[in-house]
Amino acid sequence: MRTPLRRARVSIPALLCAAALLAGCGTGGTDASGSAPKARTGADDTTPVTITFWHAFTDDREVDAVAKVLDKFHAKYPYITVNAVKGQTDDKINQAVRGGTAPDVAASFNAGNVGGWCSSGGMQDLGPDIAADKVDLSVIPKAVQDYTAFKGKRCTMPWLADTFGLYYNKKLFAAAGIAEPPKTMSELADDAKKLTAYNGDGSIRVAGFMPYMGGYEMVTEHLVTAWGGQWLTADGKSNTSQDPAFAAALTWQKKLVDTMGADKLKAFKTAMAPEQSAQNAFEAGNLAMMVDGEWRTAFIKGDQSAVDYGTAPIPAADDHPELYGSGYVGGNVIGIPKGSKHPDAAWKLVKFLSTDTDALVTLANDVGNVPTTLPALDSPQLTLTSDPHFKTFLDVYKNPHTSTTPAAADGGAYVTNFEPFAEKWQDGGVPDLKAGLAELDKQNDAALSLGS
Structure with missing residues (x-):
């Protein structure tokens, strides 16, 4: 079974050891x-x-x-x-x-x-x-x-x-009166709220979207492409505090998390079946939209899932319509x-x-x-x-705006180190986003310098 492209978190001591070896x-x-x-x-x-x-x-x-x-x-x-x-x-x-x-x-x-x-x-x-x-x-x-x-x-x-795109449940879309997949991030947020259904105790029964970091393929590298984020500067330095795309992406993400309820999303995420199992939340009809790779189409067939679904590009930031059709x-x-x-x-x-x-x-x-x-x-x-x-x-x-995380001597630690920061941010543990991103850049630059 195909394993999704996930990077393990990398510490600076581990990088020093690996570089020396x-x-x-x-x-x-x-x-x-x-x-x-x-x-x-x-x-x-x-x-x-x-x-x-x-x-x-x-x-x-x-x-x-x-x-x-x-x-x-x-x-x-x-x-x-x-x-x-x-x-x-x-x-x-x-x-x-x-x-x-x-x-x-x-x-x-x-x-x-x-x-x-x-x-x-x-x-x-x-x-x-x-x-x-x-x-x-x-x-x-x-x-x-x-x-x-x-x-x-x-x-x-x-x-x-x-390549990553948006998967959406056509049956749930029709029931919510939504005619087509979202093309902008504001439409994605609006649709996510319309598609979310709750149990009697207030817990989430069906999530319209999973904005909580770490929920399947909800990771920063897939999200920030909607704003055209550039992870590294031309001289190979960490760019997350200088490129406004990162703050904009995280601000959008946390607003949706707060609206849907961080604790409720965390509980829903914990209860989701393993991503690569036949009980995957999207395939089971409990997740109305998700970002995932092209391999999911083969998994849906192989799992004999009855989900009636469609695929579309990841929505683009409202102020970057030229990016619609591209992705990660x-x-x-x-x-x-x-x-x-x-x-x-x-x-x-x-x-x-x-x-x-x-x-x-x-x-x-x-x-x-x-x-x-x-x-x-x-x-x-x-x-x-x-x-x-x-x-x-x-x-x-094929889209010329489609982007990736460029190769770096730190083994991609500049990306994986972003994940715990984003998780801390969504839980309210980063009071000053710009200052937090600046500090993260310093940490990443230390790792990036190992191979320079």
Whole structure:
């Protein structure tokens, strides 16, 4: 079963430890003289070889889908056999790199680690290979390019994407007299109040929306895109106190929390079934609207949920109508770890999985994720385009305003550290929002400086 893209909270001491351990690995794609890395030398070598590929998929359906695509790779390169190992986490990848037992190719669900991998050399620089093979990166949307590289070094490639939008219950909308999904944040708040139903004791029976942070995919990175928030400045500093989008997003969020009742929302959130279970609150009809990734469409089918639903872009801030249709994007990344024993064959696999249109379309169709290149998105073989629920996410992915959280050497701690702050804010524990954001920026800048 697909795990949503969530980052664990990261402390500064933990970052110092991780940075030191990875630094001991060397610089990945740089030779002993310190010169720039060179492209692989075995482009024409057809000596039979077996390479190891670690990925994080665990669900049988998804593991089988990966195997199908690897069969296509072997058909193209019959001299390369791929030993695929499922269920491999980023911690296991890092431990293997440090211990000198790294796989030849590794894929991750967490793009937040790209900055650390690129800056430490935990993943090798793919730039020379991309240049030598004339790989056209313009077929990858800019937001996706941003989270797969760091400070000019591309140590990973994107391997399918996750795009976020709004799911809404059509039956509950009709009962409340709401004709269409909200397009602005004020409409979202109004609809949430209309759609919320209470029990006799005043507790929430059906939540129109879950504005309480931590309720499924209700996290700041998905919310702030409605205001066009930019997490980092041009010089890589934390930007949350300087960009008015963050204060505006949190102010909107807390106002809705207060209106619906913080204690009531907290109790409702606690009672919600696990996000990835068939009893998911939206699938069960207890949550009228929610922000979620494109994978939910496959889960609804697989869970045989009877929910009558629609999908739409996340509403835009009232003063930013140009942002409607865009959203947040993240996704899987794939690269060649430091210590790969067969880097030539490893690059062939990375290139194939991340740029071959047929490979991307086949995997996207089977696992229900968004393919990461424009040719794959436009392929007539992409059956997902015929599903109106899924098409929303394809359109959001293509939107030029769609954004992401850029790669940073702190492993994305500047984002994960925001979550406890937002939780404290919604519970009334931050009396001065601007001052609180300024203090948070200081803490994040300390983490961000570790890799500078």
